[in-house]
Amino acid sequence: MKRTNTCGELRKSDLGKEVCLQGWVRFSRDHGGVAFIDLADRYGITQIVFDPADLPSETDASRISDVMKKFTRESAVSVNGVVRERVEGTADARNPTGEIEVLISDAEILGRSKIPPFEVGDQKEGVLPNEDVRMKYRYLDLRRTEMIEAITIRSRFMHLARQYLESKDFLEVETPILARSTPEGARDFIVPSRVHSGTFYALPQSPQLFKQMLMVGSIDRYYQFARCFRDEDSRKDRQPEFTQLDMEMSFIEEKDIQDVIEGLISFVWDGLYGKKLEVPFPRIGYTEAMERFGSDKPDMRYGLEFVKLTDVVKDVPYEIFQRIMKSGGIVAGINVSAELSGGKIGRNDIDRYINYAKKVGLGGLTWMKIQDGVPTSNITKYFTPEILEGIKNEMKAEEGDILFLVAGPWKSTYEGGGALRKKIAEDLDLVPKDVFQFFWLVDCPMFEVDPVSGKYDAFHHPFVKPLGDIDGKACGGACFDICLNGNELGSGSLRINDPEIQKAVFRKLGKSDEDIEEEFGFFVEALSYGAPPHGGIAIGVDRFITIILGKETIRDVIAFPKNKKAVSLLDNSPAKVPEDKLEELQIMTLSIDDLDFETVEESEEE
RNA sequence: GGGGUUGUAGCUCAGUUGGUUAGAGCGCCGGCCUGUCACGCCGGAAGUCGCGAGUUCGAGUCUCGUCAGCCCCGCCA
Numbered sequence: 001m002k003r004t005n006t007c008g009e010l011r012k013s014d015l016g017k018e019v020c021l022q023g024w025v026r027f028s029r030d031h032g033g034v035a036f037i038d039l040a041d042r043y044g045i046t047q048i049v050f051d052p053a054d055l056p057s058e059t060d061a062s063r064i065s066d067v068m069k070k071f072t073r074e075s076a077v078s079v080n081g082v083v084r085e086r087v088e089g090t091a092d093a094r095n096p097t098g099e100i101e102v103l104i105s106d107a108e109i110l111g112r113s114k115i116p117p118f119e120v121g122d123q124k125e126g127v128l129p130n131e132d133v134r135m136k137y138r139y140l141d142l143r144r145t146e147m148i149e150a151i152t153i154r155s156r157f158m159h160l161a162r163q164y165l166e167s168k169d170f171l172e173v174e175t176p177i178l179a180r181s182t183p184e185g186a187r188d189f190i191v192p193s194r195v196h197s198g199t200f201y202a203l204p205q206s207p208q209l210f211k212q213m214l215m216v217g218s219i220d221r222y223y224q225f226a227r228c229f230r231d232e233d234s235r236k237d238r239q240p241e242f243t244q245l246d247m248e249m250s251f252i253e254e255k256d257i258q259d260v261i262e263g264l265i266s267f268v269w270d271g272l273y274g275k276k277l278e279v280p281f282p283r284i285g286y287t288e289a290m291e292r293f294g295s296d297k298p299d300m301r302y303g304l305e306f307v308k309l310t311d312v313v314k315d316v317p318y319e320i321f322q323r324i325m326k327s328g329g330i331v332a333g334i335n336v337s338a339e340l341s342g343g344k345i346g347r348n349d350i351d352r353y354i355n356y357a358k359k360v361g362l363g364g365l366t367w368m369k370i371q372d373g374v375p376t377s378n379i380t381k382y383f384t385p386e387i388l389e390g391i392k393n394e395m396k397a398e399e400g401d402i403l404f405l406v407a408g409p410w411k412s413t414y415e416g417g418g419a420l421r422k423k424i425a426e427d428l429d430l431v432p433k434d435v436f437q438f439f440w441l442v443d444c445p446m447f448e449v450d451p452v453s454g455k456y457d458a459f460h461h462p463f464v465k466p467l468g469d470i471d472g473k474a475c476g477g478a479c480f481d482i483c484l485n486g487n488e489l490g491s492g493s494l495r496i497n498d499p500e501i502q503k504a505v506f507r508k509l510g511k512s513d514e515d516i517e518e519e520f521g522f523f524v525e526a527l528s529y530g531a532p533p534h535g536g537i538a539i540g541v542d543r544f545i546t547i548i549l550g551k552e553t554i555r556d557v558i559a560f561p562k563n564k565k566a567v568s569l570l571d572n573s574p575a576k577v578p579e580d581k582l583e584e585l586q587i588m589t590l591s592i593d594d595l596d597f598e599t600v601e602e603s604e605e606e
Numbered sequence: 607g608g609g610g611u612u613g614u615a616g617c618u619c620a621g622u623u624g625g626u627u628a629g630a631g632c633g634c635c636g637g638c639c640u641g642u643c644a645c646g647c648c649g650g651a652a653g654u655c656g657c658g659a660g661u662u663c664g665a666g667u668c669u670c671g672u673c674a675g676c677c678c679c680g681c682c683a
Contacts, residue, residue, distance in 0.1 A: 033640035045643095053640070073633090090641055098643090115634060118617050123644060127618045127632075132675055185683040205683085232682040359609075359679070419678095461683045509683090553676095564676065 002078065008044020012099050014083045019102060021046060022078045022110065024143065025071045026121045036101075037071060039079060040121075042148045047086075047101040048079050056082070059105050067107045074120055074140065076111035079104055116140055131555070135569040138560055150557045153272065154545045158225060160271040161245055164264050170221040170247070175210035177203060177227070183519055184462060186230035189240070197586040203229035203241075206538060208463060211248040212495055213526050215534040220250035225541065236553040237487070237543055240566045244490070248536030254478060257492050257537050258440060261482060265438065272548075277438070281482070285443035290411070291332070294418025296444075299486025301437055302430040304340075304421050306332045306414070309405065312390040318382040320364075324407045331407040332414070333391065334421060338400030341428055345402055349427075353404065356423055362416035366405035370397050409451065422486070436548070438484050446470065446477035447508065455510060462505050465494040465535070470501075470508055482539070484547055492537025499527040 003022045010019065023041035030036075037048040050068060055061055071077055081102040092098030117136075118129040120143050128134070134141040141147055162172070181188045181202035188202035204210075206228045214222045226246040234240065249256065262279040269277045289298050292305045309331045313321055321331055336345060350367050357365035368375035368391070375388045375397070383391075395403055404424075406417040425431050446466045447456045458464065460479040467476040479493035496502045502524055506516045516524065542554040555561040562568050582589070 027644065029642050029645050031640055031642065031645075032638070034642080035640090036642055036645085038643070047643070049641080051640080087641055090643085092643060095643085115616075117633095119632075119644090121644070123632085129617055130613095130675070133617075182683095186681080208683095230682060233680085235682085236677075238682070361679080458683050463683095565674090 006043035007039050007041040007046040008097065010046055010083050010097055010100055010102070012085065014100065015085055017083045018080070019083055020078065020080045021048070021102060022076070024113075024120075025073055025075050025077055028071060028073070035068065037068070037079075038121075039077070039102075040143070042143075042152075044097055045095060046097045047092075048081065048104050049101045050104050054103065056103075056105050064104060064107050067109060068104075070109050070112060071107075072113050072115065074113035074116045074143070075109060076113070078108040078110050080106035120144055132563065132569055135561070135563060138570050142559065147556070150545065150549055150551070151559060153549060154541070154557055156272060157268055157541070157545060160268045161223075161264060163271075164267040165221075165223045165247070168221065168260065168263075170223045171219055172224055173214055173219060173222050174224060175204070175207040175214075175226065179204050179210075182209070183515075184458075186232050189229045189231050192585045192587055194585055205230050206244060207246055208461065209523050211246060211536060212463065212531075212534065213523070215248055215250045216526050216529060216531045218250075220532070220534075222249075222536075223247045226538075234562070234564050234566060236555070237546065239542070239554060239558065239561055241562075242554070242558075243541040244538040245541055246536070246538045248534060250532040250534040252494075252533070252535060254480065254492075254494060254535065257494075257535055258480070258482075261490075261492075261537060261539070281438040281440055283440045283442045286441060286445065287443070289441055290414045290418075294414040294416075294421050295486070296441055297481065297483045297486060297488040298418070299422065299425070299431065299437075300439065301432050301435050301485060302425050304334055304336065304425055304430070306334055306417060306421070307395050309333050309391060309394060312394050313383075313387055316383055316387050318379065321407055324363075328410075329408050330410050330413060331405060332417060333395050333403050333405045334417065334424075335395045335397055336402045336404065336424055336428075337398065338402075340430060341402065343400055344428070350402070353420060353424070357406070357416060357420055360416045360419040361412050362406055362420070363408050365420070366407070368403045368405070370399050370401045370403070373399065375403060412451075433550070436484060438482065438489075441481040441483055444477055444479050444481075446475040456508050458505075458509060460491055460493055462509055463493075463495045463502070465496050466501070466505065470504060478535070482537070484544070487543055487547055488540075489544055489547075490537055490539035492535065494533070494535035497527060497531040497533050499524045499531075502527055 002020050004017075004019045005014075005021060007021055007023045010017075021039055023039045023046075026038040026040040026045060028035065028037045033052055035050040037050075038045050039048050050064060052061055079102065081104045083100050084103050086099060086101050118133060118140070119127060120140055122145050142151065165172075178191060178201040181190065181200065182205075186205050188205065191201040191203065193199045193201060204226075207224065207226050211222055211224075224246045226244050227241055228244055229241050231240060232238070247257075247260070249260070258280070262281060266277045266279055269275055284298075284300075286296060289296055291308060292298070293300065294306055310325060313331050314325065316322065325331065354365045354367075366377075366379060368377045368380060368388075370376070370392065374380075374385075375383075375392055380388060391397070391403065391405075395401075397403055404420065406413050406420070408416075445459050446464065447470075448459050449456055459477055464477040464479045467478055469475060477493065479491065481491040482489045496505065502520075503513075503516055506520065507513075511519075542557055545557040546554045549557065551557060560568065560570060567573070
């Protein structure tokens with residue numbers, strides 16, 4: 001190999017060395033005589049200098065000068081030269097290689113670059129182009145320091161995790177990408193079979209069933225960096241394809257899974273940052289999390305906790321609250337203290353929050369401000385002085401504090417309230433940076449009942465081991481989530497290993513015995529051949545990396561992500577395929593774009 | 607599917623109450639410059655104001671529609 005060093009490597013200790021550096025021309029500065037190039041690769045930047053007054057004797061100066069004229073920005077080039085100390089007073093303390101430079105004696109262009117569509121180099125005032133431009137030229141975007149860092153940390157994370165899990169006897173096993181479509185959960189991506197026309201594979205939403213069958217297959221400690229596919233609308237933390245660190249273990253209890261994850265994350269943390277994490281992570285029950293923070297993945301780095309007010313206001317003449325409580329709803333409040341808000345919340349802000357509350361599914365938002373010691377607002381006339389006093393005491397409200405009251409059905413009200421809490425915290429800048437708070441959300445229910453249809457839904461998924469009688473009123477599930485800073489990082493559970501219980505859960509979810517046999521027969525069958533007690537967890541790799549790097553979106557930690565509409569602007573996928581490929585698969589498309597509009601319009605006119 | 611927001615030079619943006627020839631910085635091209643580091647200085651080229659209608663004597667600006675990006679809701683067992 002010609003290249004002797006990377007662009008981030010050379011130091012004063014290398015003075016006098018003959019080196020060959022290869023990389024990209026980031027900036028160049030031509031002073032008419034002496035000229036500089038910042039040569040960059042993913043390791044760093046080294047200054048190359050062309051110095052006619054100080055050239056080695058055998059050097060052909062005009063030839064080098066000619067070659068360097070072709071060194072357009074972002075071209076890949078090769079440079080030979082000698083490492084030397086920079087002229088006194090010109091060292092660059094911001095750059096680890098800033099004390100040295102390479103005096104060029106030979107140069108070659110390896111791959112000339114067209115004029116880049118945007119700035120690749122780090123700028124004093126970062127002017128990032130729009131994301132769609134970055135996506136179209138992702139290969140250039142990846143050269144940026146920030147992207148290099150994200151990709152590097154991601155790789156380190158995966159390496160450290162593998163190192164840890166292998167040391168604990170876990171085996172990495174690949175599971176199929178072409179698999180059976182399952183009826184539960186998200187929409188599947190479908191892949192047509194050529195051999196069996198009219199039938200389809202689905203891309204896995206997760207390797208759930210396969211990893212459980214690995215347990216039946218005696219692979220008692222499994223892990224995999226698994227690609228998962230879900231055909232649902234994207235968000236900044238959701239992509240149609242994403243990566244999970246998927247794990248499963250046999251002969252274990254819930255705590256064993258949590259111990260492994262705590263060990264794993266501590267190991268990774270130490271490897272990445274050289275810092276110890278405090279373990280075990282705290283636990284909070286589902287109900288408590290909902291009632292204090294209005295979320296099953298609460299951000300507990302700041303306060304603004306909910307206070308239950310149902311008892312305090314149970315005799316309130318305020319009709320809206322009465323109606324809600326009579327139908328089993330709750331009333332809860334959040335105190336935005338004058339201390340936190342700095343008195344910055346005015347009537348306009350309150351109206352904004354009322355609007356926001358409606359947007360996130362709350363029926364409305366009641367507010368009061370403590371003025372002259374009394375909760376005051378346009379609706380306090382419907383409250384008795386005793387009840388107002390009760391609210392004030394319960395919420396520990398003081399002069400100038402603003403109280404927001406939410407009311408409605410337990411779940412949707414706390415969830416909406418949680419969204420409001422988050423919004424207020426962000427507006428008031430209450431969310432601390434550089435604090436990483438892991439915790440376990442525990443004591444989850446097994447089922448949720450749809451308030452409209454009355455239909456049972458699995459709280460996590462149908463393979464979770466129920467705790468107790470599944471027909472009981474509040475049947476729990478042996479499932480739990482790991483959360484970090486208001487995000488769900490992953491969820492785990494003990495699984496059902498008894499085929500009869502598995503069938504009973506499916507029935508509870510409304511499946512007939514025929515459906516169960518058709519959709520999950522192979523799986524129930526597998527459970528009936530000595531399935532060990534087992535359980536596992538999956539960690540969202542993209543989200544984890546996003547959070548620890550303080551990024552806004554998982555797109556920034558994925559090398560080639562798709563946009564909001566699931567389009568890859570780099571390769572323009574999805575795309576049409578030639579007609580003969582469809583014929584081979586015996587597929588016809590009914591896409592509106594494929595219709596002949598002239599014909600359609602004519603038929604409409606008739 | 608719904609709501610919000612953005613769209614002006616290759617990139618990031620400004621553009622007043624509707625009014626002459628649409629501007630700036632960066633980049634690009636040409637010239638000058640022997641110690642810069644986002645080098646500097648001088649000069650230059652570069653625009654379907656997302657697209658389509660409408661109002662108007664006149665539209666980047668107002669109205670309607672439409673397309674695209676992003677954020678949120680729905681959706682994501």
